[in-house]
Amino acid sequence: MTNTQITLIQIDNYGPWTVTPEPRREVDLQTLQSRLYADLSQLFGNREGYVFFTRFDNMIAVTNGLDADAHALIQESVSNRYPVTISLGVETDANPAKALGTATEHLQEAGSAQDAARTEVLRGDPLAESNRTDEDVQIAHFDVNDATGKYTDQLNEYDSFIQIEQGYASLMKHMREEHDGLSFFVGGDNIIAVCPAMDGDAYKSAIDHVREDVGVDLKVGVGRARTAQAAGMDAKHALETCRHEATTVEFR
Numbered sequence: 001m002t003n004t005q006i007t008l009i010q011i012d013n014y015g016p017w018t019v020t021p022e023p024r025r026e027v028d029l030q031t032l033q034s035r036l037y038a039d040l041s042q043l044f045g046n047r048e049g050y051v052f053f054t055r056f057d058n059m060i061a062v063t064n065g066l067d068a069d070a071h072a073l074i075q076e077s078v079s080n081r082y083p084v085t086i087s088l089g090v091e092t093d094a095n096p097a098k099a100l101g102t103a104t105e106h107l108q109e110a111g112s113a114q115d116a117a118r119t120e121v122l123r124g125d126p127l128a129e130s131n132r133t134d135e136d137v138q139i140a141h142f143d144v145n146d147a148t149g150k151y152t153d154q155l156n157e158y159d160s161f162i163q164i165e166q167g168y169a170s171l172m173k174h175m176r177e178e179h180d181g182l183s184f185f186v187g188g189d190n191i192i193a194v195c196p197a198m199d200g201d202a203y204k205s206a207i208d209h210v211r212e213d214v215g216v217d218l219k220v221g222v223g224r225a226r227t228a229q230a231a232g233m234d235a236k237h238a239l240e241t242c243r244h245e246a247t248t249v250e251f252r
């Protein structure tokens with residue numbers, strides 16, 4: 001069984017900040033958002049976590065192994081470096097979507113995302129060390145087959161992007177609706193999904209669904225481990241096995 005610890009990261013009162021005292025230059029907002037993502041990726045990543053940028057004002061992290069002190073330290077580091085602060089909601093569940101749902105409720109119960117008085121909230125109980133196992137996190141690394149030959153070397157960048165995004169939209173919806181898994185586009189032709197305990201047939205049917213739905217061919221490597229990074233690295237090795245063996249689903 002999986003036991004995924006999810007942390008919802010939310011920039012505090014960001015909407016009002018972007019227009020106070022008047023609308024801020026978009027290039028500056030884009031720079032802030034991408035730098036904050038880079039820093040969070042490193043801050044969580046140094047502690048074996050994974051962060052996904054989603055909408056940038058909200059981000060989702062897989063944080064098995066990070067306790068409350070580690071979360072508080074990351075909040076402090078952000079407030080020391082940026083003109084904004086972040087709130088964090090933490091929850092663990094066998095079902096990743098359910099963990100995110102409860103992590104979200106922790107922040108919603110503390111106040112609105114646009115509430116000047118709700119800042120640097122840290123709520124929810126990280127997984128106790130004694131309850132952790134080597135199969136807590138299941139990460140699936142999906143990749144489009146021959147994206148270079150089919151898209152990058154054939155189409156202009158925008159039309160390639162449409163194809164990749166269509167595959168992503170179809171997969172993310174299928175995984176959310178059928179399995180309560182959370183899928184994130186991570187660049188190029190890659191999608192990383194945080195999954196409950198799923199078997200090979202479930203991954204095969206997800207890949208079949210995307211092919212039938214939007215005509216995009218995927219393969220997937222799956223890893224299971226104690227932390228997001230270890231599971232993610234196993235998933236990458238499994239994906240290499242797919243490449244060598246010309247298979248669509250491999251576990252490691």
Ligand SMILES: Nc1nc2c(ncn2[C@@H]2O[C@H](COP(=O)(O)OP(=O)(O)OP(=O)(O)O)[C@@H](O)[C@H]2O)c(=O)[nH]1
Pocket residue numbers: 143144145146147148149186187188189190236243
């Ligand atoms: N985030 C991320 N991006 C990757 C990774 N590997 C490749 N990419 C990106 O994906 C693009 C396509 O690379 P590949 O998936 O290796 O190439 P491909 O043409 O699809 O070939 P096959 O996957 O072997 O069928 C690269 O340009 C990178 O942008 C990875 O592990 N993580």
